[in-house]
Amino acid sequence: SQTIHQWPATLVQPVGSPLSLECTVEGTSNPNLYWYRQAAGRGLQLLFYSVGIGQISSEVPQNLSASRPQDRQFILSSKKLLLSDSGFYLCAWDVVAGPGANVLTFGAGSRLTVL
C-alpha cells in the first residue's frame, strides 16, 4: 500500500533562518507530488507541484523553493524565512482516478511557526 511521510511534524524558526521540509512517498512510482500551505483558519494554497524528477512548477511567487531529487522525494526549502511563512505545510501525492480526476492523499503535515 502507498504511504506518505512528512517531517518534521512541528518546528519553530526565527525570521531569516533557513527551512527544509521533506516528504517521501512509498509504494508507488512516478507520482505527481504537491506542496500546499494552509494559514491559520484559511484554505489550502498550492505552492508547488511536480510531475517527475527535477520537474517543478511554482504556483505562487515567494521566497520558497522546491526540489525533487528522487522520484519519491519532494523537498520544500527557504533560504530566509519571513513571518508570513508561518502555516501548516502539507505534502500530497495523487492518484488519477479517471479523466481529469486527481484524488489527493496528504501527509500528516508540518506545522511551522516563524518568530
Place this chain on the structure above:
Amino acid sequence: RKEVEQDPGPFNVPEGATVAFNCTYSNSASQSFFWYRQDCRKEPKLLMSVYSSGNEDGRFTAQLNRASQYISLLIRDSKLSDSATYLCVVNPSASKIIFGSGTRLSIRP
C-alpha cells in the same frame, strides 16, 4: 470571483439533525468534484467523490448541479464525530486541483 467558493460557517447543529452545505465553482468545464474532511490541526482526507448522478455513502449524500455549477453535501443523523471542516475540491483540468476554503461544522450534544 473565486474558482471555488464555500460558506465558511460555522454550522452549529444538534446531534441527530440533518445538515447540508453547498460549494460553487466558476469553471463550467470542470470534470471532477470531491468532498474532503479536515479535522482540527490534521491533514485533509478524502470523504467522497461526487458523481454526476449523485451518490450516497451511508449518512452522506453528494450531489452535482452542473447547470447552476455547485455541488452539495448532505449529512443525515449527524454525530458528534462529524464535527470537522469540509473542503470542496474541483478538478477544472488534469493536474489542476482547486480547494475551497472549507465549511466548519460543529455538532452539539
